[in-house]
Amino acid sequence: MNIPYTVEERPDTGLPNGKLGIWLFLASEVMLFGALFSTYIILRVGAPEWPHGELNVWLGMANTFILIGSSVTMVMAWASLKMHDWGKHRLYLMLTFVLAGVFLVNKYFEYASHWTRGEVPSHSTFLAIYFTLTGLHGLHIVGGMIVMAYFIGPGAKLWQRNPDQFTNRIEFTGLYWHFVDLVWIFLFPVLYLL
Amino acid sequence: MEKTGIHPGGEHAHVHVHGAGEHHEEELGFWRKYVFSFDHKVIGIQYAVTGLLFLLFGFTLMMIMRWQLAYPGKPIPLIGAWLGQDRAPMGIMLPEFYNQLGAMHGTIMVFLGVVPLAVGGFGNFVMPLQIGAPDMAFPKLNMMSYWVYFLGGVTMLASFFQRGGAAQSGWTSYPPLAVISPGQTLWLVGMIFLITSSLLGSVNFITTIVQLRAKGLSYMRLPFFVWAQFVTAFLLLLAFPPLEAAGILQLMDRLAGTSFFMPSGLVVSGKPLTIAGEGNPLMWQHLFWFLAHPEVYVLILPAMGIVSEVIANNTRKPLWGYKALVYSVVFLGFMSFIVWAHHMFMTGMGTTMSAFFQTTTMIISIPSVVILTALLLSLWGASIRFTTPMLFALAFLPMFGIGGLTGLPLGLAPSDIHLHDTYYVIGHFHYVVAPGTIFALFAGIYYWFPKATGRKMNDMLGAIHFWGSFICINLVFMPMFIQGLGGMNRRMYDGGLQYAHNAGLLKYNVVIGFAAWGLGLFQLPFIYNFFSSLKWGALVDRNPWEATTLEWSAPSPPGHGNFLTEPIVYRGPYEYSMPGSVRDFTPQFEPEKA
């Protein structure tokens, strides 16, 4: 007996296994970042005063654009598969990967500038929160890039053997990637603007 | 990768694709078969054995502690000499080592012993069989969760051998103490491994139960054990991440010098700490208990599931109030997310929130009462077979009863003033986890051993194991209530020797000590039974217990893919002694006779 519903949907739930799996995983991610945001709130409410204009809004905004862009290219990578346009899919997936890379490079310069100014995590509650939240988010970016690299490289072979499963996997990667983007959409105002 | 406009199979015309984890029915090498196997049964057994070994280890730590409590400052016999200068010079235990043993006993028992055995072991092995699935939904992920758990275990064990020893701030690891104490870093890293493993596991469990149920197996036909595992998986999925986050924050506090949990103006041993400050130590407690209360239900729900299976099978009648059981367990799971601060009444909680948490705590006790009542009433009109698993399952009921009932005075803030952090708490939760959960796990081992190995465990040894453990374990934990009510604090290196109000309570420390070591001795028949039965146990067929649930329709032990033919379910899980049927059990997988 093989494991059913790895590709096709189970009639009564209308879902393939992976779809439910990835969403459950994202649910746990929500709680992970939830705890961090909750800590942020507690610390901020308890703090005598909270710094403003600590961070470079323009860098943050640039990164927001980059991530939103990458979300669009990601969903396009999946849509092109749906339309059986392999070439476009490759293009968009690689584009997403590159954008993710650019995001990290940008982040690196941001970190570096803080570091050189001696603004390290131990310096203040705000910086501690800033580095922890963005650092964890950065790790999620790296994770996403690894997955994409796999589907650009070795993972791509699956397309020949089983296009629908490949399409599903790209969709799930997308779901994860959009979540990472979504987290940033909240991180940006919370850390850079408020 | 060349560009292909056209591609095969747009509509998946029943191309039966090998799913995640390509199956290799053809013989696999030793490594892929026994070590890095994708098969849920192998992984389940890996989990179970590792969990058992950790239980034994955690218990050993405690047997050493109980010596110090019974005879404070006396050299530890036998092993004392080996412990080393920085733990027990001349065999006499140091306070810091006592604290390490306490913290690691708690951590190991909960996160490395019971959860892996109850969820990783029984859940992995039994649940897919009971829902008629060929395997878990994500076999590779399943293997990963085991090995990540294994890494976590190794990290925890290794932490004993670093300079300064293992974590020593209690399994609760309250900052600021945890942040400034040695050993904590490895504990945190280990926890992050364990949490990651549990998260992967729970995703897998939920998906499997929702997606891979056999034909005809509707939710209200699920064995109660599967329901318990289902709710448990949700608890793990949603309650664990906050502790992971908290763990990361405490790591930052230790390694990056941040002060998430460190307030301003700390003065440690006369010297002000040079940190930014403005942190909040209570936030850790919130994040910790946000996990740790649901966690305690993670410890009990699978146990209740096992007990229900065993009781239904050995009473030869349907469980009383199956629906009530299901609703209660779901409600229990839901409520367990909003009671956590009943562990924090003494942190200065005001009237509003204490009223809230006392109320939720009282509410959550009701479904437990319902569950126990249902199980007790299931015995009425039964034809009880006192098999070895049944002995343990029956003992579970009053033992959980004691543990649960003693939770009530703790749940009321004013009475908790007196009982908080005394041995009453220790007694309370050990009655639920030790003679409760541990006994249920024993029941499960005796019950499913034949399915896993094709052989039965010896009943004589089983009986010795049961009666010995039952008596000893009560002698261990019952006196703790007396000590607690008398005001003896927990986590006391000298067992509260110095305090006047403990004078009359110290004698029990000796009783408990001997009972604990006796309990240890009575595990030997079990360990022997466990291993010898693998070789010499009586061979059994598919359904030695004449049970009704799906796992008994598969061969013992089941081969790869579990079932020879795709199972179909025709009825509820516990159709025993059905009126008008010849035999006293009608399996779920037995077609209606036309």
Added chain:
Amino acid sequence: MHTDRESIRKHVRVYWMIGAALFAFTVITVAVNQVHLAIPLAITVALIIATLKGSMVGSVFMHLSSEKKWIYGALLLTVLFFIVLMSVPLFTQMDNIGTPIGASNPSHAEPPRH
């Protein structure tokens, strides 16, 4: 999702539009931030916009606008507990009968200058 090429084409158009909208909203948040509002107001505005953006990503890019009941169920549960996690520790903190001690900070790490 068994969507044929045509409906996908329609989707694609939506994706690009949403992308544009997200860009626009980002610009707005930053713009609003440049005119210095009172902190509470600024926070509410920024969070409202963020929530708007978030729900766009969720409902369109992640297809939440048309999902299956199991996923809605799981997410509903998550959202519930997320809210608990956000609010209850804060409430408990506020309810605490203790008063913070403004201990003079011994460290050399002054609060960040601005």
Added chain:
Amino acid sequence: MLNYLGLPVQASAHAGEIDEMIVLVHWLMAILFVGWGLFFVYVLFRFRKSANPKASYTGAKGKISKGLEVAVAVIEIVLLVFYAIPAWAKRVKAFPSENEALIVRVVGEQFAWNVQYPGPDGKFGRTDVKLVAPDNPLGLDRRDPDAKDDVTTINQLYLPVDRPVLVHLSSKDVIHSFGLYEMRVKQDAVPGLSIPVWFIPNRIGEYEIACSQLCGLGHFRMRGFVTVQSAADFQKWMNDQLKDLQPAAAATPAATPAATTPR
């Protein structure tokens, strides 16, 4: 029941109330456990296989269980509404007025209890972590006029009988817990917070402060002493302390710069 539970003597005004609750809950527990226990033993005997070879498919009938569960729920609600919640409110809301109560600061540290009385002026002197020194564990600034008459002790808490005590509890380093078992008082001492605790000692005698929160390797020996005396004896003790103070107040400890310790 009270006599069987073996609780420590009651040495504070509210101890009886707490014990009453403990007793009530244990009655509920006892009744449930004994009731079900008897049922349990009975069914095990009556429905053993040899006695009842054929199990009944329907099993137990009737609504008794529902009634039982409802009863438990009702009793729990009563306990909550009429005992627990009001009793707790008395602990954390109904604090005695500043002038009737004896006010004292207790600061936990690894592994001792520092006690500070405001003295005749009723004002606590300024404290500063920079001033913390072996001879000045609280970092009390003796140059501060309010501090001149502040009486400090270590591990010695003297209290007058039958007068409300309001303790401002805090900690210098880690979380400790201020446990007075005979007084039925327990409150965590959380660094960064000053938490009020109040009670009325009503029984002259010697008692102990038991640290009830793991606070490191000395947790087990973090013991303080409470001496409850008649108002007169207490005044006498206080006056002696004030006399001893004069030299101490003269020699003001120089501010020791905060030595830095990497963790």
